[in-house]
Amino acid sequence: MICPKCGAALTSKMTVCEKCGYDAEIIIKAHKAACYFYNKGLERAKIKDISGAIGFLKRAVQLDKDYIDARNLLGLCYLAVGEAGDAIAQWVYSKSVSEHNPLADRYLGMLENNPVKLNHYKTAIRKYNAALEQIKQGADDFALVQLKRAVSHNPDYVKAWQMMALIYIHNGDYDRARKSLKRSLKTDIANAVSLRYVKLIRDIKFKNLVMDVSISDGETDQDVKDILEGKTRQRLTPKFSYSEEGPDYRVFISLVSGILIGIMVVYFLVVPGVKQAMNYDMVNKEKQYGEEISGYLSDMDSLEKENESLQSKIDLQQMETDGYLEQIDSLTNKKFYGNVLEAVNYYYKMNADGEGTKLEQYLLRHKIEAITEDELKAGAAKELYDMMLKAYPDVLKAEATGTELFNAGKELYEKENWQEANELFLLSYQESPDNEENLYLLGRTYELLSDGANAKTYYQEYLNKFPGGKYVATVQKWMDAAE
Amino acid sequence: MLNFEEEVAKFSPSTEIDRATENLYDSISPDVADILEELLSKSDKRKNPQGNRH
Known part of the structure; x- marks a missing residue:
């Protein structure tokens, strides 16, 4: 802090400028308030309530624009939600306030020394801005494509996720909207816009349920009107057709009937066909075997005939052999000692x-x-x-x-x-x-x-x-x- | 229920990185010290045409 009159340095313990005597109470109080908001912002940042932290830190730098720590932290918070341009602006200004600013140097160096990452941030912001233009022109589908590309380059880009969720809600795709919001809340857990959209989806889904309001015996339409206007304490008895899901017997019945139908189809349509095919096959095989058997029988006949002729030859040779044996016997009988x-x-x-x-x-x-x-x-x-x-x-x-x-x-x-x-x-x-x-x-x-x-x-x-x-x-x- | 156009209007474009430092000092809003300094300078001008904070 500096004295607005003479430019001398002020500390938070002073109430007047020691150099010129200027009543610096307001400035000092402003600085103290800035410190308070900085601390609040720091608390929120620690629990990942980035948007809450940004809110407090903005107020801190509004009260004391040269509050270096608040600017540095504000830059970090911007970067965390994908606003790299705003983050760089904060650090550059912070550096301009004080030459000796190691944190700002470090954060700026982090981006300069990582050109790939920097490029991702750049591309994501460009895609988001393009999507914003397209959505204002009514081209929701093109905008959605651009936003998907934006979050692919920077998955922590909260605004891109929120815009995607908005488009999905507008198109009635609440599941995808919920997923997009869930992703944005992962980065910034208490983002007001995201939470508002989540509540909106919940309300829409609740209203889509069928509700019948029944009026008990004796109540007329005027009674209902009075109740709704609060003129009477009598209560309407709503009958919700929506109730907790109990066991669905229809599923069981359809399953069982499906099985029975399947069995009947198999029995009356498939089995006869299979039997017919088997019969046909059997008849063919019988015919085939019959032909083979007749072939074997004719072979047997010819073999038998051949056997007979061979047998007769054997007999003849046997006779010849017998003749020789007789002669041999004659030799041995004569006892020539052979x-x-x-x-x-x-x-x-x-x-x-x-x-x-x-x-x-x-x-x-x-x-x-x-x-x-x-x-x-x-x-x-x-x-x-x-x-x-x-x-x-x-x-x-x-x-x-x-x-x-x-x-x-x-x-x-x-x-x-x-x-x-x-x-x-x-x-x-x-x-x-x-x-x-x-x-x-x-x-x-x-x-x-x-x-x-x-x-x-x-x-x-x-x-x-x-x-x-x-x-x-x-x-x-x-x-x-x-x- | 949701008013799509209204919600879209709430979204603002993000600052491009290449233009982050453009009009940086103009975008910084004056704080209490700036206001007091301006008040003082106006007061000094009335009393004394020469007046400088730094």
């Missing part, structure tokens, strides 16, 4: 393992050479003999060394095939009679085949030929036991 039979058996066994090896052919040769001329005369022996020679033309020239025979025999001996091993040891003995081990194993295989006589013969020969041999003790032991 040299032919033995050779033929060995021949088939050779061929069962593939083509006979050199050693096997050598063995076959021995078996063939064992067949006598008399044996060849019997039955199919000659044919079988010719068959073997035809299969192995060089069989009678087959050769094998004593060692080869011995090794093959030993292999069979180790597999406990005593009979075949014995044959090979015998053939090997004929080729190499001085093979000690061969002579011993020949006797051993006879022993294992329970041919004691041959075993003794070859064991004795072993003892004679090899008195210091490897198997002397074993052979001697057997010889002693055999005696």
Whole structure:
């Protein structure tokens, strides 16, 4: 505060100017009142009653226009409700009052250093002003579009929300109006305009309810008029058709009837169709199966016929086989020991393992050479003999060394095939009679085949030929036991 | 009930940011000190043509 006469600084404790003596009481009281309004404004601002705060702060700066704190706070309140232009004006003036004004510097810097935010404020204000022009020209829809854009740039723009609510109320869209007002009250909780519109919507909705006022028996229209004019204390008995919502049985009934109708539709319309489709399907499948079955039956007939012809062939072959068997029987019955039979058996066994090896052919040769001329005369022996020679033309020239025979025999001996091993040891003995081990194993295989006589013969020969041999003790032991 | 036009008339345009400081000092209304200063200056003029607050 400064003295209006001399310009000296005044404090709130003074009543007169100390420099010129001017009675400064009025100025000081004005300043005190300004402080009071500033405090009130601050209180309101703290509880987000921005419009209330603005009202008090405006009065504070009216009383003391150089009240820096009030101007700074007023600028903040303007910014809070989206009035950025007014906010900047307050801070700029506040700065002009006092160079040392850190708060004003900070608030102005806040906007200058954030150009994006500043642009949003600018655009929002521009859209709002454009909407105001359009609404005055009757273009409510365009104005609504502009206002929506304004609040998208600055969601705290209270006036834009209020104008949107006004347009919605005018168009009868009370729900949207209420939402817009709710949003504006979020920023400025006690804004008088917003609250007034909210009450208006509530009143409109209440009046839209149907109200019947019934007059009790005995009351006339004049009585009603008197009551309404307050000439009598008698009361009208209003009967409200609007009442608290109770359970709505109609919904339940319509639900149940809907379900029943649905069931009936399904039963009478859908099920027969499905059944018909299933029947048709079944008939088709029966026809298909019938065709398949007849096909199978004809296949069976042809297979049976084929079976019959095959059976007759089998019978014929069986007869031929029987013929051969008879001949074979004849051979065995004659008890030739079956040299032919033995050779033929060995021949088939050779061929069962593939083509006979050199050693096997050598063995076959021995078996063939064992067949006598008399044996060849019997039955199919000659044919079988010719068959073997035809299969192995060089069989009678087959050769094998004593060692080869011995090794093959030993292999069979180790597999406990005593009979075949014995044959090979015998053939090997004929080729190499001085093979000690061969002579011993020949006797051993006879022993294992329970041919004691041959075993003794070859064991004795072993003892004679090899008195210091490897198997002397074993052979001697057997010889002693055999005696 | 609502009078749409009346309500619209109550809405005033917002100050554009670019024009925030235009006529700033003219828009600031005089306070008590200004009024007293004016009264004093008028009184001084009657008594003395030279009179200055600052």
